[in-house]
Amino acid sequence: xxxxxxxxxxxxxxxxxxxxxxxxxxxxxxxxxxxxxxxxxxxxxxxxxxxxxxxxxxxxxxxxxxxxxxxxxxxxxxxxxxxxxxxxxxxxxxxxxxxxxxxxxxxxxxxxxxxxxxxxxxxxxxxxxxxxxxxxxxxxxxxxxxxxxxxxxx
Amino acid sequence: xxxxxxxxxxxxxxxxxxxxxxxxxxxxxxxxxxxxxxxxxxxxxxxxxxxxxxxxxxxxxxxxxxxxxxxxxxxxxxxxxxxxxxxxxxxxxxxxxxxxxxxxxxxxxxxxxxxxxxxxxxxxxxxxxxxxxxxxxxxxxxxxxxxxxxxxxxxxxxxxxxxxxxxxxxxxxxxxxxxxxxxxxxxxxxxxxxxxxxxxxxxxxxxxxxxxxxxxxxxxxxxxxxxxxxxxxxxxxxxxxxxxxxxxxxxxxxxxxxxxxxxxxxxxxxxxxxxxxxxxxxxxxxxxxxxxxxxxxxxxxxxxxxxxxxxxxxxxxxxxxxxxxxxxxxxxxxxxxxxxxxxxxxxxxxxxxxxxxxxxxxxxxxxxxxxxxxxxxxxxxxxxxxxxxxxxxxxxxxxxxxxxxxxxxxxxxxxxxxxxxxxxxxx
Numbered sequence: 354x355x356x357x358x359x360x361x362x363x364x365x366x367x368x369x370x371x372x373x374x375x376x377x378x379x380x381x382x383x384x385x386x387x388x389x390x391x392x393x394x395x396x397x398x399x400x401x402x403x404x405x406x407x408x409x410x411x412x413x414x415x416x417x418x419x420x421x422x423x424x425x426x427x428x429x430x431x432x433x434x435x436x437x438x439x440x441x442x443x444x445x446x447x448x449x450x451x452x453x454x455x456x457x458x459x460x461x462x463x464x465x466x467x468x469x470x471x472x473x474x475x476x477x478x479x480x481x482x483x484x485x486x487x488x489x490x491x492x493x494x495x496x497x498x499x500x501x502x503x504x505x506x507x
Numbered sequence: 508x509x510x511x512x513x514x515x516x517x518x519x520x521x522x523x524x525x526x527x528x529x530x531x532x533x534x535x536x537x538x539x540x541x542x543x544x545x546x547x548x549x550x551x552x553x554x555x556x557x558x559x560x561x562x563x564x565x566x567x568x569x570x571x572x573x574x575x576x577x578x579x580x581x582x583x584x585x586x587x588x589x590x591x592x593x594x595x596x597x598x599x600x601x602x603x604x605x606x607x608x609x610x611x612x613x614x615x616x617x618x619x620x621x622x623x624x625x626x627x628x629x630x631x632x633x634x635x636x637x638x639x640x641x642x643x644x645x646x647x648x649x650x651x652x653x654x655x656x657x658x659x660x661x662x663x664x665x666x667x668x669x670x671x672x673x674x675x676x677x678x679x680x681x682x683x684x685x686x687x688x689x690x691x692x693x694x695x696x697x698x699x700x701x702x703x704x705x706x707x708x709x710x711x712x713x714x715x716x717x718x719x720x721x722x723x724x725x726x727x728x729x730x731x732x733x734x735x736x737x738x739x740x741x742x743x744x745x746x747x748x749x750x751x752x753x754x755x756x757x758x759x760x761x762x763x764x765x766x767x768x769x770x771x772x773x774x775x776x777x778x779x780x781x782x783x784x785x786x787x788x789x790x791x792x793x794x795x796x797x798x799x800x801x802x803x804x805x806x807x808x809x810x811x812x813x814x815x816x817x818x819x820x821x822x823x824x825x826x827x828x829x830x831x832x833x834x835x836x837x838x839x840x841x842x843x844x845x846x847x848x849x850x851x852x853x854x855x856x857x858x859x860x861x862x863x864x865x866x867x868x869x870x871x872x873x874x875x876x877x878x879x880x881x882x883x884x885x886x887x888x889x890x891x892x893x894x895x896x897x898x899x900x901x902x903x904x905x906x907x908x909x910x911x912x913x914x915x916x917x918x919x920x921x922x923x924x925x926x927x928x929x930x931x932x933x934x
Contacts, residue, residue: 372835394840394848395890407894414895415836417829475575483890 358419360385361429371417376400378416379426387427387456391485398484401457402426406468408461408483427456430463438506439463442497450488458484462498466506477502536675537625540615542607546599550650558651561644563784564710564792565637567652570594580604580658585631586737589724590667592631600657613649614642618687620677627677629665630684630724636712639688641695644710684725699791703799706792716741716777731803738931739776740869742861744800749807752859759797760790765885772860773887775879776870783882830907833900837892838908863913868905871918872925875901876932893932898925 356367360383369378374393379385379402388411391399395410402411403425431437436444439459449455458481465472465480472480477498486494550558562568571594573582581596599606605613605623612623620634621627628634640648670676696702707713718726719734719741727734733743747754758768765774765782774782785793834842841848842857857863862870878891896904902921910917 372832374836374840396888404894409895410890413837413840413890413892415833417832417836418896418900479575 356416356420358421359423361425367416369416371415373416374412375402375414375416375419375424376411379411385426385428388460389453389456391453391457396485397454398457398461399454401460401484403460403464406464408464425460425463427459430459437463439466439497439501442500443494446493446497446500448490448493448497450490454484454486454488455494458486458494462501463506466498466501470505472502474499537615537619537621537627539625540609540612540623542623543609546606547650547653549654554647554650555654558647558649558654560788560792561648561710562651563788564706565640565648566711566781566784567597567648569780569784570631571597576660577656577658579652579655580660582660582662584663587631587724588720589671590665592629592665592667593662594631596658596660596662597652598655598658599653600659603659603661604657605652606657610646610649613652614645617645617648618689620681620685627674627681629667629674629677630680633712633715635684635686635726636709636715638685639692639705639709641692642690643694680724683723696795699795699798700802702792703795703797703802706796707799711796713744717744735869737777738869738928739873740865740867741777742865745803745805746807747800748804751864752861754801756794756797756801759800760793763793763796764790765882765887767886770859772857772862773879775862775874775889776877779879779882783885786884826907826911828907829900829903830905831911833896833904834907837895837904841889857908858912858914863909864915868909868918868921868924869928871905871909872901872921872928873932875904876925876929893929898922898929901925 354371356369356371358365358367360379365383367378367382369382376388376390379388380390388402389399390412391397393412395413398410400411401408402414403409404414404419405422427440431440439462443449443455443459448458461481461484462477465477469476477495481494481498568578570583570585571579571581573580576582577598579596579598581594583594585592585594596604598604601607608616608623615621616623616628616632617634617637617640619638620630620632665672696705714726714730716736717733718728718730719732721727731744734741747759752771754762754768754771758771762768762771762774763782763785765779765786767773785796840846843849862874865871874889875896876891876893879887879889881888892901899922902925905921906917909915
């Protein structure tokens with residue numbers, strides 16, 4: 354049984370078992386390795402992707418829930434040569450230490466900035482709360498998001 | 508929705524009464540109580556600690572704060588069948604809070620539902636319960652609240668249906684429902700049962716949610732037969748020892764303190780913040796609450812043994828039904844029989860959860876959509892699935908989980924109920 358999903362703007366027909374969590378499909382079947390396995394229980398946010406414009410934990414998102422929906426991952430936001438606006442800000446502020454949480458952080462922040470062009474500091478902090486960083490680079494992560502929040506994504 | 512329609516009808520029929528009462532009120536309106544000259548002196552730490560206990564048991568913070576706002580600064584919208592009321596600022600700010608309230612003004616608010624300046628307070632503020640507080644507890648609560656950080660914030664005006672936006676009609680309501688307490692109420696309760704009764708009926712005002720509202724906005728009588736609040740079903744408190752998962756004393760204590768009660772679901776929805784406060788009070792108080800609650804149980808119908816719980820989800824996880832597939836990816840990581848979390852203190856007790864055992868799918872839908880947010884010091888958490896699963900998928904999940912995991916007949920019209928709750932939650 355296959356599942357049709359639009360991922361980063363391109364239609365895909367996925368062959369994984371429909372009862373597989375999306376994270377394993379992204380990493381296993383599609384080799385989109387940006388989203389990371391952290392806890393597998395929707396607690397840490399390392400696996401965050403953007404589903405129909407909303408940030409979701411891909412580790413607890415069933416493939417069978419995705420039929421016909423639109424999905425974006427950190428890979429869809431830019432390339433190493435041409436990073437997206439938010440990715441460039443994360444680079445500029447050197448927001449990654451070990452980097453494990455960063456793909457999820459960028460995905461969650463992207464969804465915020467698409468909904469609210471200029472979110473307040475409180476909005477940014479409340480929105481980013483579900484995603485954890487064990488290195489403690491929160492201030493750099495916040496600085497990167499804040500910069501884009503002031504100027505706007507596009 | 509039906510309640511709202513009836514509420515409107517009741518509101519119109521009350522209009523005539525309001526006109527008469529308005530005149531009456533003009534000369535019976537309670538007098539203002541003079542403002543205090545300044546903030547009272549800071550009390551000693553023992554008084555503060557005792558006051559913190561009273562305020563936690565009275566659940567003041569649960570309504571008088573919002574998730575983003577400062578503690579006790581108010582602003583929480585309370586959606587009633589009669590419109591929306593915003594909780595008030597009870598920090599000691601002199602302009603927007605209760606900074607100029609004296610102890611007598613504070614006492615009158617709790618005992619009679621009258622603000623310092625003489626206007627009548629809405630009974631969303633549970634003065635019909637607080638009225639029976641002891642003098643000592645009223646003073647402790649006052650001392651504690653007056654020692655909080657003053658926050659200057661004006662909360663939005665209430666948005667109530669006419670004629671309820673005309674406060675004098677409350678004089679009529681008070682005649683029906685208010686039985687004022689006085690200084691004769693003992694400061695100490697002698698037994699755990701009496702302490703529990705005081706904590707449940709007076710300070711904790713459990714009936715405010717667990718009794719449901721009558722057409723005139725009073726609590727239904729007899730109390731504790733359950734209701735609905737903020738889009739969640741509120742269970743009856745009189746059938747705790749019945750059903751598939753009867754409660755025992757120590758389970759109730761663990762649940763009420765925000766923890767895990769083996770064999771039961773965790774506190775969620777509007778009950779969640781209540782348990783966060785109860786986690787901070789001495790254990791003996793929560794023990795007393797459990798003792799009293801277990802004393803008000805109705806006997807089950809003769810000869811009805813609790814229905815045994817269905818076999819665990821394990822057996823049917825291989826099912827290819829849409830619900831089983833969704834469960835395998837979204838839920839099994841924590842809720843499958845073999846999941847590591849299930850090995851820790853037997854949690855989470857999915858099959859026995861009242862959200863799955865209940866006659867309506869409301870609390871199941873709400874739990875799936877909203878999850879159970881992190882709370883400081885609590886081991887209980889569930890991520891929200893509102894943006895992961897659509898209403899049809901929530902219905903498919905419900906169809907499988909309710910029959911195969913909880914062993915109960917399927918609920919009906921779950922997708923429509925999910926869509927409705929989703930809309931209300933987004934407000």
